[in-house]
Amino acid sequence: MSGSITRERQRACRSEQILAAALDLFCKRTIEDVSIEEVAKHAGTGPTTVYRYFSTKAELAVSSAVFYWKTISGKYVKKLDSPTYREADGRAQMEQIMDIFQELFETEFSFLKFLYEFDSFIMKYHIPWDRLEEYEAQILDLKQYVTRALEKGLADGSLCFSWSVDETYFTLTHIMLSLMQKLAAGGRLLPSDERVSLFRQVKIAGELLILGLSNTQRQS
Numbered sequence: 001m002s003g004s005i006t007r008e009r010q011r012a013c014r015s016e017q018i019l020a021a022a023l024d025l026f027c028k029r030t031i032e033d034v035s036i037e038e039v040a041k042h043a044g045t046g047p048t049t050v051y052r053y054f055s056t057k058a059e060l061a062v063s064s065a066v067f068y069w070k071t072i073s074g075k076y077v078k079k080l081d082s083p084t085y086r087e088a089d090g091r092a093q094m095e096q097i098m099d100i101f102q103e104l105f106e107t108e109f110s111f112l113k114f115l116y117e118f119d120s121f122i123m124k125y126h127i128p129w130d131r132l133e134e135y136e137a138q139i140l141d142l143k144q145y146v147t148r149a150l151e152k153g154l155a156d157g158s159l160c161f162s163w164s165v166d167e168t169y170f171t172l173t174h175i176m177l178s179l180m181q182k183l184a185a186g187g188r189l190l191p192s193d194e195r196v197s198l199f200r201q202v203k204i205a206g207e208l209l210i211l212g213l214s215n216t217q218r219q220s
Contacts (some may be wrong), residue, residue: 015053018043019067027110031061031121065118069138072111076100080145090153098206105180105202112184159213172209179205
């Protein structure tokens, strides 16, 4: 029994080693430009070993994205389990969630650039939905916190909106993540892009969303 557990741990460790090596290369270049052979060399192993764990490059890319999301989520989402957060009203909770988006943009540029590149990769190669289920589950890990904050805000009167909670959650997270990915991947293409700092744009977007959710006027 102990031997089986040891082998399982060794397998998990080797898998993470390969994923970490792949992510390092994917972030420095692009998924498209990196070969399995290069990943193997970077991980200190052979291509055969990489293929033993990940049968295709697409599978390696998807698994890398899942691994990256888990790592980032573990660093930031836990902040939403603090007593200070739990005791806040709905609007204050949403403000703290937007603060996390801003911190993510400020400190995890490589992650956001990778997501932008990964989205292009899965569209180009038509990766089927069933192979993205675990990836989607990682993204939706934040949903429980946002929906509870929105519901709490409606209940305590600190937020006011007429859309469903699901509609509001998906819209605001798509707005924030899409903006952050776009700015991280190519936010300084033109001279005019320098007029407002990238971080300030993300901060303003978050504040505008909170203001919209706090608007007491009738919304359509």
